[in-house]
Amino acid sequence: MRIFCASLAxxxxxxxxxxxxxxxxxxxxxxxxxxxxxxPTLCSAVFPVLRARAKAEGFTLIEGTATWAEPGGLLNxxxxxxxxxxxxxxxxxxxxxxxVVLGLHGAMIADGCTDCEGTLIEAxxxxxxxxxxxxxxxxxxxxxxxxxxxxxxxxxxxxxxPHTDFVETGEACVDLVLRTLRGxxxxxxxxxxxxxxEILPTSRDxxxxxxxxxxxxxASGQVLSVSTIHGFMAGDSPDLGAKIIVVTDDDKPAGxxxxxxxxxxxxxxxxxxxxxxxxAAAALSRAQSxxxxxxxVADVWDNPGGGVPGDSTLMLREAMAQxxxxxxxxxxxxPMAVRLCHAAGEGAELDLRFGGKTSAVAGDPVDxxxxxxRNQRDAVQxxxxxxxxxxxxxxxxxGGIDVVLNSxxxxxxxxDLFTNLGIDVGTKQVIVVKSTNHFQGAFxxxxxxxxxxxxxxxxxxxxxxxxxxxxxxxxxxxxADPHQESAP
Numbered sequence: 001m002r003i004f005c006a007s008l009a010x011x012x013x014x015x016x017x018x019x020x021x022x023x024x025x026x027x028x029x030x031x032x033x034x035x036x037x038x039x040p041t042l043c044s045a046v047f048p049v050l051r052a053r054a055k056a057e058g059f060t061l062i063e064g065t066a067t068w069a070e071p072g073g074l075l076n077x078x079x080x081x082x083x084x085x086x087x088x089x090x091x092x093x094x095x096x097x098x099x100v101v102l103g104l105h106g107a108m109i110a111d112g113c114t115d116c117e118g119t120l121i122e123a124x125x126x127x128x129x130x131x132x133x134x135x136x137x138x139x140x141x142x143x144x145x146x147x148x149x150x151x152x153x154x155x156x157x158x159x160x161x162p163h164t165d166f167v168e169t170g171e172a173c174v175d176l177v178l179r180t181l182r183g184x185x186x187x188x189x190x191x192x193x194x195x196x197x198e199i200l201p202t203s204r205d206x207x208x209x210x211x212x213x214x215x216x217x218x219a220s221g222q223v224l225s226v227s228t229i230h231g232f233m234a235g236d237s238p239d240l241g242a243k244i245i246v247v248t249d250d251d252k253p254a255g256x257x258x259x260x261x262x263x264x265x266x267x268x269x270x271x272x273x274x275x276x277x278x279x280a281a282a283a284l285s286r287a288q289s290x291x292x293x294x295x296x297v298a299d300v301w302d303n304p305g306g307g308v309p310g311d312s313t314l315m316l317r318e319a320m321a322q323x324x325x326x327x328x329x330x331x332x333x334x335p336m337a338v339r340l341c342h343a344a345g346e347g348a349e350l351d352l353r354f355g356g357k358t359s360a361v362a363g364d365p366v367d368x369x370x371x372x373x374r375n376q377r378d379a380v381q382x383x384x385x386x387x388x389x390x391x392x393x394x395x396x397x398x399g400g401i402d403v404v405l406n407s408x409x410x411x412x413x414x415x416d417l418f419t420n421l422g423i424d425v426g427t428k429q430v431i432v433v434k435s436t437n438h439f440q441g442a443f444x445x446x447x448x449x450x451x452x453x454x455x456x457x458x459x460x461x462x463x464x465x466x467x468x469x470x471x472x473x474x475x476x477x478x479x480a481d482p483h484q485e486s487a488p
Contacts, residue, residue: 005063009103053174153187296450301436309357412443
């Protein structure tokens with residue numbers, strides 16, 4: 001038995017001032033065939049999972065490229081063609097193949113291609129042939145097209161947001177592909193269009209209970225897999241919005257019915273899933289006056305994980321205005337400021353301009369007298385078992401605020417973003433992170449409280465005001481009752 005695997009992933013914010021090219025993949029993660037590390041990245045967990053299964057079961061595994069770029073703006077056409085063709089050439093060289101497993105994100109959009117993953121899966125199907133079993137993993141913040149459903153046999157999606165189950169999702173995909181190849185199951189995909197786009201954190205109800213019910217359905221044996229596509233509201237895609245995927249063992253009618261039932265239940269949650277969003281002033285004031293710390297404040301819309309630059313100064317300016325005496329702030333993306341701090345050296349005091357460089361709506365640059373507390377080359381943070389590069393970093397102090405400047409864009413995942421750079425988070429009253437919800441799993445272990453601050457910026461967070469051009473079907477909240485409007 002011969003199985004090929006590859007991973008190609010990024011999340012495209014088509015409204016971002018950034019642009020994405022090959023250097024972004026190199027900077028974040030790029031592993032040629034055979035060079036994937038033992039630890040997985042968010043979208044390449046299928047590699048270590050397949051290695052372990054191949055060793056245990058004796059099938060032949062052919063590894064292709066694995067690469068990931070930090071979420072950003074539109075992918076240029078040249079880079080998309082280069083990476084697509086690189087993987088397709090590897091598939092051709094690996095023939096004949098019994099199976100193909102792809103670790104994808106699902107929200108990649110390139111100049112001239114609104115459905116990169118669908119195009120890739122379709123091309124792999126043409127090369128591998130109709131009898132090859134194709135399994136795919138997706139991030140839930142993706143766009144599920146019919147082209148993807150038509151050409152994949154197995155689709156599994158991270159259930160959790162924050163995505164703490166990306167390895168488990170890879171294991172599920174690989175297991176279903178192997179069971180299909182052994183003739184034990186005949187997977188059938190069912191999809192229901194929820195016609196909704198919303199923020200759906202699974203760390204709180206109602207989504208917590210919804211995910212638990214999906215897991216119970218799988219454990220009961222009623223279905224092979226259940227997944228929820230949340231959608232990615234910053235991507236201008238014709239397939240924008242939430243969808244339910246059910247995989248049954250040769251029982252598509254039952255899968256269709258279950259997908260619709262779950263989909264309408266999810267639709268009933270509309271408008272009730274987001275945490276309380278505070279203003280920057282209210283969030284920081286509440287955090288500072290809390291009886292115990294640290295209180296974590298999330299700057300949810302300047303989240304590099306949503307494809308924005310992550311150099312907004314609006315939250316920091318408010319923290320400075322309130323003269324917070326004990327705060328850590330992570331991060332502000334500014335490679336030039338990092339370079340200046342490294343040149344100045346640890347302990348130096350200097351007048352530094354930083355942040356606010358890439359967008360007119362992300363605040364002005366900060367000009368301040370700062371002290372350089374720490375310089376570090378090739379800093380990292382963790383996200384579960386994954387290692388996330390931050391590039392060269394500097395920690396600067398302004399009054400009572402310690403600010404992490406990074407040269408590789410990345411959202412905050414773990415307190416070791418700070419502790420790896422010498423900041424003792426346990427001594428801070430306020431910790432500000434740039435992340436929508438991925439920070440929650442790790443930071444909840446140290447936080448006295450978690451607050452969410454909604455500061456306007458380059459992330460399009462209100463679909464009723466976003467100028468989508470590709471979206472043609474009705475979805476909530478743009479349309480109040482999209483199911484009634486779309487009924488025949």
